[in-house]
Every structure is written in C-alpha cells, then in structure tokens.
Amino acid sequence: MTAMRALLVILLCSAFGAALVYAILQLPPQAVDLPQQVSANIDESGVAHPVTAVLLNFRGYDTMLEVAVLLLALLGVLAGTSVEKRRRAAGERPTLPLLRGFTRLIVPLMVLVAGYLLWAGSSMPGGAFQAGAVVAGAGVLLHLARLLPAWATPNLMQRWGLAIGFLVFLAFAALPALQDGSTMLQYPLAWAGALILLIEAGLTLSLGLLLAGLFLCLSDDGMEFEK
Amino acid sequence: MQTATLAFDLLLSAALIWSAIRAITVADLFRAVVMFIVFGLLVALVWARLDAPDIALAEAAIGAGLTGALLLDAVGHLRAIQLVREKKEGRR
Numbered sequence: 069m070t071a072m073r074a075l076l077v078i079l080l081c082s083a084f085g086a087a088l089v090y091a092i093l094q095l096p097p098q099a100v101d102l103p104q105q106v107s108a109n110i111d112e113s114g115v116a117h118p119v120t121a122v123l124l125n126f127r128g129y130d131t132m133l134e135v136a137v138l139l140l141a142l143l144g145v146l147a148g149t150s151v152e153k154r155r156r157a158a159g160e161r162p163t164l165p166l167l168r169g170f171t172r173l174i175v176p177l178m179v180l181v182a183g184y185l186l187w188a189g190s191s192m193p194g195g196a197f198q199a200g201a202v203v204a205g206a207g208v209l210l211h212l213a214r215l216l217p218a219w220a221t222p223n224l225m226q227r228w229g230l231a232i233g234f235l236v237f238l239a240f241a242a243l244p245a246l247q248d249g250s251t252m253l254q255y256p257l258a259w260a261g262a263l264i265l266l267i268e269a270g271l272t273l274s275l276g277l278l279l280a281g282l283f284l285c286l287s288d289d290g291m292e293f294e295k
Numbered sequence: 296m297q298t299a300t301l302a303f304d305l306l307l308s309a310a311l312i313w314s315a316i317r318a319i320t321v322a323d324l325f326r327a328v329v330m331f332i333v334f335g336l337l338v339a340l341v342w343a344r345l346d347a348p349d350i351a352l353a354e355a356a357i358g359a360g361l362t363g364a365l366l367l368d369a370v371g372h373l374r375a376i377q378l379v380r381e382k383k384e385g386r387r
Contacts, residue, residue, distance in 0.1 A: 193351075194352070198353055202356060205360050283365060
C-alpha cells in the first residue's frame with residue numbers, strides 16, 4: 069500500500085516536472101530586449117549599476133512594496149505572539165565567553181561591510197537589501213551572544229527605525245508627482261543619484277531592523293543553553 | 296583552465312543536488328537545517344558562477360544566513376518543548 073502510494077507520488081512528481089520542462093521549452097522568444105533597454109536608459113537612472121537602476125528606479129514599485137510587505141510581516145509577528153512571552157524571553161541568560169568576545173570583534177566590521185555594500189550599490193553589486201541583511205545578521209549574532217536582549221515591545225525609536233525606509237521611499241516617490249504632476253516614482257534627473265542613495269540608506273536601516281526583528285521577536289531564547 | 300572550471304561546475308552541481316536531497320531526507324531536524332544552510336551557500340556560489348553577484352550576495356545573506364538562523368531557532372524551540380513534555384511524563 070505504502071509502496072503503491074510512493075510510486076504514485078513519484079509518477080505525479082515526474083509528470084509535473086516533465087510538464088514544467090516542456091512549458092519552459094515552449095516559451096516564445098522575448099518580445100522586448102530588456103537588458104538592452106536598461107543599458108540604453110541607464111544615464112537617466114542616476115546610478116551606474118543596472119541592477120540598482122532597475123530595483124530603485126525603473127521598477128521602484130516592486131522594491132517599495134517589498135519593503136511594505138516585510139513591515140507587515142513583522143507587524144503580524146508582533147500581533148501573533150504574546151507580549152508576556154516575549155517579555156519573559158528578553159531576560160538575561162548565561163553566555164559563552166568566546167562567542168561574546170568574537171561577536172564584539174566582528175560586529176563593528178559587519179556594520180562597516182553594510183555601509184560599504186550600501187555605497188557600492190550605485191556602481192557595482194551591492195545595495196540596500198544586502199546591506200540590510202548584513203545589519204540584521206549582526207543583530208542576530210549580538211542576540212545569540214546575549215549582548216542584545218530579545219524585543220518585548222519595540223519602543224518609539226525602534227518603531228520609527230522599522231518604518232523609516234518605507235516612509236522615505238514613499239515620500240520621495242510621491243513628492244515629485246505632487247509637485248509637478250509627473251508620474252509617481254519618477255525622480256528629477258539631477259537629483260536621482262542622491263535620492264536613490266538616501267532611499268537606500270533608509271531601506272538599509274529599516275531592513276536590518278525588520279529582518280533582525282523577525283528573529284528578536286520570535287526568539288524564545290536560551291533554551292538550548294539551559295539544559 | 297577550461298577543464299578546471301568545468302570540473303568545478305560539475306562538482307558544484309553534484310554537491311547542490313546532494314545537499315538538497317540530504318536536507319529533505321535526513322530525519323534529525325538539526326542536521327536538516329545545517330544541510331539547508333549548506334545548500335543556501337552552494338546556491339550562492341552557483342549564482343556567482345552564473346555572473347549574478349547581486350543575487351549571490353542576497354542568497355548568502357538572506358537565504359542561507361537569516362533563514363538558517365530562524366530555522367535553527369525553531370529547532371531549539373521544538374527541542375525545548377519536547378524536553379518539557381518528557382520531564383512531565385517522567386514525573387507521572
């Protein structure tokens with residue numbers, strides 16, 4: 069019976085896989101040459117790196133809404149877990165001295181790397197998401213070394229930090245449109261580079277806090293060390 | 296040079312598939328999570344080989360790093376719950 073079921077699952081999965089391969093092979097050739105369009109318009113984007121140009125300028129909507137989704141996810145976590153439990157988890161716990169020393173050593177370097185990634189994003193691989201993830205990694209490491217307590221409830225500063233990336237993005241997306249009736253997310257050409265850097269700086273801070281917050285709010289920590 | 300890169304790519308592909316299979320077939324959750332992190336790092340390498348350093352960076356930081364940390368936290372959580380349950384049953 070189990071063998072029959074396993075066989076059926078294998079058959080269905082292979083059929084689905086074959087259908088996927090067939091569908092990919094049947095895809096029509098691209099009607100528009102997007103990479104060519106991006107490189108043709110890169111001078112108008114304000115940055116030199118095509119990926120950043122697409123993420124922050126040509127397809128800015130996607131990025132902005134991604135940040136909004138992450139913000140909503142953290143709000144969901146905050147609403148779904150009890151404050152009482154989070155408060156209990158926020159207490160002091162014993163720690164490993166080596167881990168603590170190593171974390172003290174490496175976290176400033178991680179912040180430096182995040183700053184570099186943010187700055188590098190305009191001309192080479194890098195950008196707000198990568199920088200934010202490194203900041204969040206530093207936060208998680210600090211928490212695991214018991215140098216940073218879990219979040220019971222984010223205070224006012226933390227709340228602003230969580231929201232600032234989205235708010236800055238939204239403000240700079242909407243302001244030019246309100247001023248002279250151009251389309252949303254169309255930066256004035258002379259300012260585009262500076263605006264993108266500013267938006268990315270806000271995004272780095274917010275994404276770092278958001279991603280670390282997912283860990284810091286959910287962490288019911290110290291359990292594996294208590295045994 | 297060409298054969299060296301080809302050998303590296305083949306090795307990378309094999310390791311990728313192996314770690315993916317291990318991650319979903321290993322019975323111990325902790326090992327599965329470790330294999331998942333290994334898988335994420337290998338995927339980052341694959342992106343780098345495909346000339347997509349942007350995605351490689353994101354995959355290494357978010358896919359392997361943060362997701363791995365969250366999954367490890369969840370495993371610790373599950374173990375703690377199991378420990379408490381075993382203690383209760385032992386007392387009875």
